Amino acid sequence: MDELTLDLSVAEVWASIRETRERIDHLLARHPLELRFATKMAGSELLENAAKYGAPVAGAPCISFCLTVRGDSIELITKNGCKDLEDVDRLQTIVTQISNTHDPQTLYLQMIAEAALRPTSNQGSGLGLYRIAAEGRFVLSCHYDGEIVRMLAYRSHP
């Protein structure tokens, strides 16, 4: 199968997330429903995270989103600026925790149970990344350099 790509540079992120899911759905129209949903969900959650924790910086004035579909794999990449090192630390801690588990589903359930016990705060639920790994079966990695966060979600498929 030829490589399929969706490249977006997003300024008004929240208004674009639903449209991005629709674009992914269209791009993956010939793929199994489960894969389409997983990819839409993962792309949506990555964009939401980028919108919540991102900020414009010189090297990344807006959020970029790239989906690449190859014959045997799917790759999602978001890039956004971020000056808050506490947010970056938190993000990297979560990604490391997910990478170190053999059972993302159980980890996701644990995180939901813990989040349900916490008092409500303005901070996000923090569940999106766990969900991408558990429900979407994507492998996550995170890189921070020059005030830019680069998130990668990768999944192989038959």
Add this chain to the structure above:
Amino acid sequence: MSERIYRQDGLSLVLTRWGGKATVTWQGVSDSRHPAQFLTPIIAELGDDLKNLEVTVDLRQLEYINSSTVLPLINMIKRFDANGKPVRVLFLEVDWQRPHRNCMSAIARTLKNVQVEGLLPA
């Protein structure tokens, strides 16, 4: 029988009451940035209004929820459970709803009155 609808953006919650029973049907898409701002007051209101009724939370018409909606949804189930009446939670037996159903089933084991069911599409 009476019906009340709560709606925001792409999400609707339809409350149907008849006799000693009520159904809260979630429809559409919940992908707003702060879904709890819309849902928390509704959960409080329905928790009180439906305290003497058997409640079904029907999620089969949900098309998508973001991760920020997961906790308010769980809070709704827990609030109904606290009323001490039977609570049914209905999911569709399709790929995207299955993880949510499994998650809710695990949580329901810690609750006294909640039964989670996955139903095949009509």
